[in-house]
Amino acid sequence: MFDSLSDKLQGVFRKLGSHGTVTEKDLDEALREVRLALLEADVHYKVVKDFVAAVRERALGSAVLKSLSPMQQIIDIVNQQLVDVLGGGHAKLERGKNPPTVIMLVGLKGSGKTTTAAKLGLHLRRTGERPLLVGADPERVAAGEQLQSLGKQLSMPVVTGDASTKPADLCKQALKEAKNTSASYVVVDTVGHVQMDDEDRDTLRELRKLLDPTEVILVADAMTGQEAVNAAEQFNETVPLTGLILTKVDGDARGGAALSIRAVTGIPIKFFGMGEKADALEPFYPDRFASRILGMGDILTLIDKAKEQISEEEAESITQRMKKGELTLDDFLEQYQRIKNMGPLSNLIGLLPGLSQIKSRLNMEEMDESQFARIEAIIRSMTKAERQHPDIIDGSRRRRIAAGSGTQPQDVNRVLKQFKEAKKIIQQISSGHGSKITPFLR
Numbered sequence: 001m002f003d004s005l006s007d008k009l010q011g012v013f014r015k016l017g018s019h020g021t022v023t024e025k026d027l028d029e030a031l032r033e034v035r036l037a038l039l040e041a042d043v044h045y046k047v048v049k050d051f052v053a054a055v056r057e058r059a060l061g062s063a064v065l066k067s068l069s070p071m072q073q074i075i076d077i078v079n080q081q082l083v084d085v086l087g088g089g090h091a092k093l094e095r096g097k098n099p100p101t102v103i104m105l106v107g108l109k110g111s112g113k114t115t116t117a118a119k120l121g122l123h124l125r126r127t128g129e130r131p132l133l134v135g136a137d138p139e140r141v142a143a144g145e146q147l148q149s150l151g152k153q154l155s156m157p158v159v160t161g162d163a164s165t166k167p168a169d170l171c172k173q174a175l176k177e178a179k180n181t182s183a184s185y186v187v188v189d190t191v192g193h194v195q196m197d198d199e200d201r202d203t204l205r206e207l208r209k210l211l212d213p214t215e216v217i218l219v220a221d222a223m224t225g226q227e228a229v230n231a232a233e234q235f236n237e238t239v240p241l242t243g244l245i246l247t248k249v250d251g252d253a254r255g256g257a258a259l260s261i262r263a264v265t266g267i268p269i270k271f272f273g274m275g276e277k278a279d280a281l282e283p284f285y286p287d288r289f290a291s292r293i294l295g296m297g298d299i300l301t302l303i304d305k306a307k308e309q310i311s312e313e314e315a316e317s318i319t320q321r322m323k324k325g326e327l328t329l330d331d332f333l334e335q336y337q338r339i340k341n342m343g344p345l346s347n348l349i350g351l352l353p354g355l356s357q358i359k360s361r362l363n364m365e366e367m368d369e370s371q372f373a374r375i376e377a378i379i380r381s382m383t384k385a386e387r388q389h390p391d392i393i394d395g396s397r398r399r400r401i402a403a404g405s406g407t408q409p410q411d412v413n414r415v416l417k418q419f420k421e422a423k424k425i426i427q428q429i430s431s432g433h434g435s436k437i438t439p440f441l442r
């Protein structure tokens with residue numbers, strides 16, 4: 001996420017840290033570099049100006065320079081300022097007084113509205129809601145088909161029309177359908193605009209009046225930088241926006257849109273998209289987001305993601321077995337599946353403090369794809385007994401497993417050795433002797 005901006009900011013701090021003491025001149029030099037890094041990330045110039053001024057004022061005002069750890073405190077101040085720029089606290093999705101709560105998604109063409117409609121649907125269902133998706137873009141047949149197919153993959157109800165249906169009629173029909181099926185949320189995908197003319201504005205206003213949405217959310221492509229900020233302002237003039245969803249934050253967006261859009265428009269960011277898949281939507285927490293930009297990781301999000309994959313009882317049972325050293329290769333495989341479900345490994349690494357800083361140096365893609373696929377194939381080629389008691393794997397079993405997984409016997413050996421070591425370390429940590437293990441690179 002925003003790798004280039006992250007690297008630059010971390011570089012500034014490393015340089016400051018090498019000074020020992022920090023003079024006002026050092027601070028100004030560092031702030032000049034912060035300013036450049038933000039401008040290069042395409043952050044709005046006014047936001048940059050205010051940001052740097054605020055950090056300087058906070059740093060000088062709180063006698064940071066005379067303190068024992070000036071660098072740490074300057075990082076803290078930059079972090080706090082980032083959190084402020086991103087909106088301070090978490091803005092959650094509102095619920096209407098009477099069900100169903102209607103969420104209207106608007107945005108420029110290709111910004112990710114249809115994908116986000118499906119992602120929101122899944123997010124809502126995971127929190128116990130009953131969402132209905134509506135493709136209010138009937139004129140373009142492919143648009144309806146896209147939403148239908150996403151809904152089918154998620155087994156979620158979708159209402160779309162054909163080319164002769166007017167968006168307004170379709171929305172009326174969808175609201176009725178929502179009542180009949182007791183849907184608790186209606187997520188409405190709308191036409192993407194390239195440039196809005198008066199007619200487009202009227203259509204949007206008409207839909208808004210009819211739907212009476214609790215949330216009108218602009219879906220904005222983070223890769224487009226300041227264009228996304230302009231779009232937010234334009235749409236906000238037509239249909240007052242209640243929130244923003246930034247998409248394609250996983251791509252090589254520079255960060256300008258994310259860091260400017262709230263400050264410029266005053267509209268809170270509610271979620272952000274981290275991929276094309278339906279589960280690649282994360283609630284937006286300014287503090288967690290700032291930590292990620294500064295390479296300090298985001299343990300809370302990692303925990304949330306893990307919780308989605310495992311129930312408390314399962315976690316407890318595994319912890320108990322870990323302590324007793326009873327983990328088997330089956331557990332290994334199961335955990336591996338869970339990690340895989342949590343998203344691409346390269347995204348997860350970004351959530352870990354310290355590791356995120358060396359992410360670019362680890363060839364994550366390769367590790368993700370080939371290495372893990374090989375480990376999985378090897379474990380899958382073992383019999384149940386072998387997975388439970390790897391000690392029984394002798395030379396001939398090893399050859400059979402290697403042949404079955406398209407690998408070499410020494411690859412099988414390596415996996416077994418890694419498993420043994422992992423088991424030992426896990427047992428040490430979980431039985432409380434691991435407190436001496438310091439977080440990597442912290």
Ligand SMILES: Nc1nc2c(ncn2[C@@H]2O[C@H](COP(=O)(O)OP(=O)(O)OP(=O)(O)O)[C@@H](O)[C@H]2O)c(=O)[nH]1
Binds near residue numbers: 108109114115116272
């Ligand atoms: N990498 C990545 N791709 C995304 C994300 N969100 C959407 N996309 C991709 O962006 C492209 C456009 O997404 P759509 O959902 O069709 O966009 P739209 O706003 O509905 O487009 P129109 O209906 O044509 O205006 C698709 O290829 C999506 O897979 C995201 O968070 N990350």
Ligand SMILES: [Mg+2]
Binds near residue numbers: 143
């Ligand atoms: Mg669409």
